[in-house]
Amino acid sequence: MTVDVEPGVRQRVLDAGVELFAAQGYDATSVAQIVARAGVAKGGFYHHFASKDQLLYEVYGDLITRQLTQMDRIVARGDPAGETLRALIVDLVETTAARAREARVFGREVHRLDDERAEQCRLARRRYHDTVIRLIARAQATGEFEPVASAETITFTIFGMINELPVWYRPNGRKRPHQIGTELAEFVLAALEKSDDRP
Amino acid sequence: MTVDVEPGVRQRVLDAGVELFAAQGYDATSVAQIVARAGVAKGGFYHHFASKDQLLYEVYGDLITRQLTQMDRIVARGDPAGETLRALIVDLVETTAARAREARVFGREVHRLDDERAEQCRLARRRYHDTVIRLIARAQATGEFEPVASAETITFTIFGMINELPVWYRPNGRKRPHQIGTELAEFVLAALEKSDDRP
Numbered sequence: 001m002t003v004d005v006e007p008g009v010r011q012r013v014l015d016a017g018v019e020l021f022a023a024q025g026y027d028a029t030s031v032a033q034i035v036a037r038a039g040v041a042k043g044g045f046y047h048h049f050a051s052k053d054q055l056l057y058e059v060y061g062d063l064i065t066r067q068l069t070q071m072d073r074i075v076a077r078g079d080p081a082g083e084t085l086r087a088l089i090v091d092l093v094e095t096t097a098a099r100a101r102e103a104r105v106f107g108r109e110v111h112r113l114d115d116e117r118a119e120q121c122r123l124a125r126r127r128y129h130d131t132v133i134r135l136i137a138r139a140q141a142t143g144e145f146e147p148v149a150s151a152e153t154i155t156f157t158i159f160g161m162i163n164e165l166p167v168w169y170r171p172n173g174r175k176r177p178h179q180i181g182t183e184l185a186e187f188v189l190a191a192l193e194k195s196d197d198r199p
Numbered sequence: 200m201t202v203d204v205e206p207g208v209r210q211r212v213l214d215a216g217v218e219l220f221a222a223q224g225y226d227a228t229s230v231a232q233i234v235a236r237a238g239v240a241k242g243g244f245y246h247h248f249a250s251k252d253q254l255l256y257e258v259y260g261d262l263i264t265r266q267l268t269q270m271d272r273i274v275a276r277g278d279p280a281g282e283t284l285r286a287l288i289v290d291l292v293e294t295t296a297a298r299a300r301e302a303r304v305f306g307r308e309v310h311r312l313d314d315e316r317a318e319q320c321r322l323a324r325r326r327y328h329d330t331v332i333r334l335i336a337r338a339q340a341t342g343e344f345e346p347v348a349s350a351e352t353i354t355f356t357i358f359g360m361i362n363e364l365p366v367w368y369r370p371n372g373r374k375r376p377h378q379i380g381t382e383l384a385e386f387v388l389a390a391l392e393k394s395d396d397r398p
Contacts, residue, residue, distance in 0.1 A: 025310075027226065108307070108310060111224075111307060146389065148385055148386050148389035149382040149383070149385050149386040149389075150382055153379060153382040153383060153386065154386055156360060156363065156364075156367065157356060157359070157360040157383060157386060159363065160356070160359035160360035160361070160362065160363035160364075161355060161356040161359035161360070162359070163359065163363055164355065164358065164359035164362055164363065165355075165359075168355065180352060183348040183349055183352040184348070184352060184356060186347055186348050187347050187348040187352065187353055187356060187390050188390070190345065190347035190348075190389075190390035190391075191386050191387070191389035191390035192389075
């Protein structure tokens with residue numbers, strides 16, 4: 001979100017912040033502790049982040065920005081709804097799993113954000129949600145998807161699974177993120193796609 | 200979890216705790232503030248709760264205890280898997296929606312629990328999860344449900360939706376909890392039930 005003129009420092013500060021927030025909570029963590037853990041000067045912190053609040057915001061901002069960029073790319077392909085939804089779900093699972101610790105810390109501390117930053121996060125998430133709702137609703141209208149439930153409820157179900165993933169996902173677990181994403185997509189599409197398309 | 204020898208006081212303390220935790224966070228809330236808001240004597244608090252920790256624990260304990268009791272009742276009927284899963288999902292959505300504020304506060308503050316109480320919560324949730332996993336896996340083995348995805352991933356998807364519900368559900372929203380639960384059940388069963396059973 002800031003231009004990274006000094007690569008490395010920004011990421012080290014972010015990583016140190018996430019580690020400390022995870023271990024001792026956001027409130028108990030000071031900027032002094034973060035710069036000490038990151039091994040950077042205080043000026044290095046403030047070059048990249050206006051405040052501790054801003055750092056917390058960017059912990060999530062980095063993830064959702066990447067996910068929205070991928071979303072736009074996937075939707076722009078103009079593939080059939082089933083393929084598009086499958087690609088979106090797999091990407092959401094993979095990117096969330098890759099940043100599971102960040103997502104866990106952010107989920108726990110999101111209520112510490114000031115109103116403006118909280119609103120920014122809500123708007124970013126809403127843009128993804130609304131895209132999925134529209135994709136499903138449109139495919140239900142054309143008959144490409146079955147009207148088994150409202151597009152909103154299906155979208156809340158998909159994001160419920162993805163937003164909870166940081167709670168239970170472990171990088172050394174039995175299943176790779178790609179497999180989890182594919183299973184979720186198969187499950188969702190089994191409900192949505194016409195029975196005569198099914199094997 | 201404690202025997203309620205003085206009905207009213209326990210619930211008033213729980214409600215006051217939830218209100219204060221929601222408004223200002225768990226850490227910033229003292230037992231003195233809770234008893235003042237509840238309009239009870241300090242002894243009334245300590246008659247029902249050993250500590251602030253215990254109160255936080257019982258905010259969730261009351262909900263999960265009720266849900267597990269209902270789960271046992273529904274499973275004991277011995278209905279077909281589809282009917283059982285539908286009844287479980289509708290009950291989970293309805294009871295979670297009825298205690299959405301409690302679930303929201305608990306979800307935010309759960310990491311403040313001591314290890315023993317956190318473990319108790321995990322075990323209670325695990326018992327529900329494991330029951331659903333077994334129900335789905337068994338029905339997939341008998342052919343009653345389709346093997347569209349693993350029973351674990353499907354269970355994580357159902358609980359992902361339900362655990363996120365307190366974040367977006369509003370009592371004055373457009374849909375009643377029963378409708379949300381029915382939609383989620385329809386969606387899940389559309390994926391799981393054999394295509395030749397579908398209309």
